[in-house]
Amino acid sequence: xxxxxxxxxxxxxxxxxxxxxxxxxxxxxxxxxxxxxxxxxxxxxxxxxxxxxxxxxxxxxxxxxxxxxxxxxxxxxxxxxxxxxxxxxxxxxxxxxxxxxxxxxxxxxxxxxxxxxxxxxxxxxxxxxxxxxxxxxxxxxxxxxxxxxxxxxxxxxxxxxxxxxxxxxxxxxxxxxxxxxxxxxxxxxxxxxxxxxxxxxxxxxxxxxxxxxxxxxxxxxxxxxxxxxxxxxxxxxxxxxxxxxxxxxxxxxxxxxxxxxxxxxxxxxxxxxxxxxxxxxxxxxxxxxxxxxxxxxxxxxxxxxxxxxxxxxxxxxxxxxxxxxxxxx
Ligand code: SIN
Numbered sequence: 001x002x003x004x005x006x007x008x009x010x011x012x013x014x015x016x017x018x019x020x021x022x023x024x025x026x027x028x029x030x031x032x033x034x035x036x037x038x039x040x041x042x043x044x045x046x047x048x049x050x051x052x053x054x055x056x057x058x059x060x061x062x063x064x065x066x067x068x069x070x071x072x073x074x075x076x077x078x079x080x081x082x083x084x085x086x087x088x089x090x091x092x093x094x095x096x097x098x099x100x101x102x103x104x105x106x107x108x109x110x111x112x113x114x115x116x117x118x119x120x121x122x123x124x125x126x127x128x129x130x131x132x133x134x135x136x137x138x139x140x141x142x143x144x145x146x147x148x149x150x151x152x153x154x155x156x157x158x159x160x161x162x163x164x165x166x167x168x169x170x171x172x173x174x175x176x177x178x179x180x181x182x183x184x185x186x187x188x189x190x191x192x193x194x195x196x197x198x199x200x201x202x203x204x205x206x207x208x209x210x211x212x213x214x215x216x217x218x219x220x221x222x223x224x225x226x227x228x229x230x231x232x233x234x235x236x237x238x239x240x241x242x243x244x245x246x247x248x249x250x251x252x253x254x255x256x257x258x259x260x261x262x263x264x265x266x267x268x269x270x271x272x273x274x275x276x277x278x279x280x281x282x283x284x285x286x287x288x289x290x291x292x293x294x295x296x297x298x299x300x301x302x303x304x305x306x307x308x309x310x311x312x313x314x315x316x317x318x319x320x321x322x323x324x325x326x327x328x329x
Pocket of ligand 1: 013014015016059060061062092093094095096118119120121
């Protein structure tokens with residue numbers, strides 16, 4: 001007799017694990033629930049798979065630090081190394097979910113499905129979305145169709161590649177999307193519908209080994225704007241960060257003080273990446289990048305550029321080599 005798939009769920013907190021004072025309070029709530037309580041009793045999941053729960057964290061995702069990311073990656077990797085485990089689901093706050101998803105997609109070595117899931121409404125809400133999102137995530141993680149797709153993110157019945165997904169709405173349940181690349185598929189009535197497989201993942205993915213890595217290099221994000229000051233860059237230089245990602249204007253264009261600040265940062269040996277405030281599209285190479293020691297982020301938004309830069313800096317500080325990492329897609 002075929003045994004049921006075995007899926008491990010790792011809880012990290014977020015709205016999916018939160019409750020508010022009453023059913024119609026949708027935006028003022030706190031993390032209160034343990035991961036094992038999130039699906040509830042009546043889903044029938046036990047007929048489809050064996051599920052076990054771990055609770056590495058239980059926090060709002062804005063509280064997640066680099067060292068928590070490293071510990072989470074190690075725990076997921078250890079779970080997936082168990083030959084009896086078929087896949088993993090990670091419950092996570094939506095605010096920084098795409099950062100964790102991209103980090104794991106660049107570092108996990110296993111081809112077993114890893115699905116990250118959150119919710120936009122606390123579990124106490126009328127029409128809370130967390131239970132169905134979690135159910136869908138379990139179905140996806142147990143599906144052979146999800147193998148080899150890299151880290152996936154699911155909310156609101158759709159799933160996306162970690163590389164491309166972003167949060168685009170502050171409150172609605174359809175907050176996540178990948179406007180340029182689209183969703184990879186959907187989960188409906190317990191069935192996975194796969195529409196496309198992600199091409200354009202990093203060419204060497206999974207690229208970065210975390211073995212022996214005690215901490216990640218510090219990388220700041222600086223937001224550019226009209227009348228921007230130089231002091232943000234000075235602060236990063238004084239803090240001796242390893243990298244700066246600038247959320248530049250348009251196609252990575254820089255205000256005068258951003259140009260000056262980045263020039264000073266490059267001179268101080270800091271790796272500097274031009275990303276954009278614009279949510280879609282890619283930053284194209286500029287003829288000034290090479291001479292100025294700058295790297296163009298391609299289609300990485302600032303928060304994903306920060307993740308990639310931290311990892312790339314564990315391998316190289318050389319500008320052209322860093323640029324090649326960002327040229328991956
Ligand atoms: C969080 O990111 O932890 C809070 C917001 C959410 O999960 O939607």
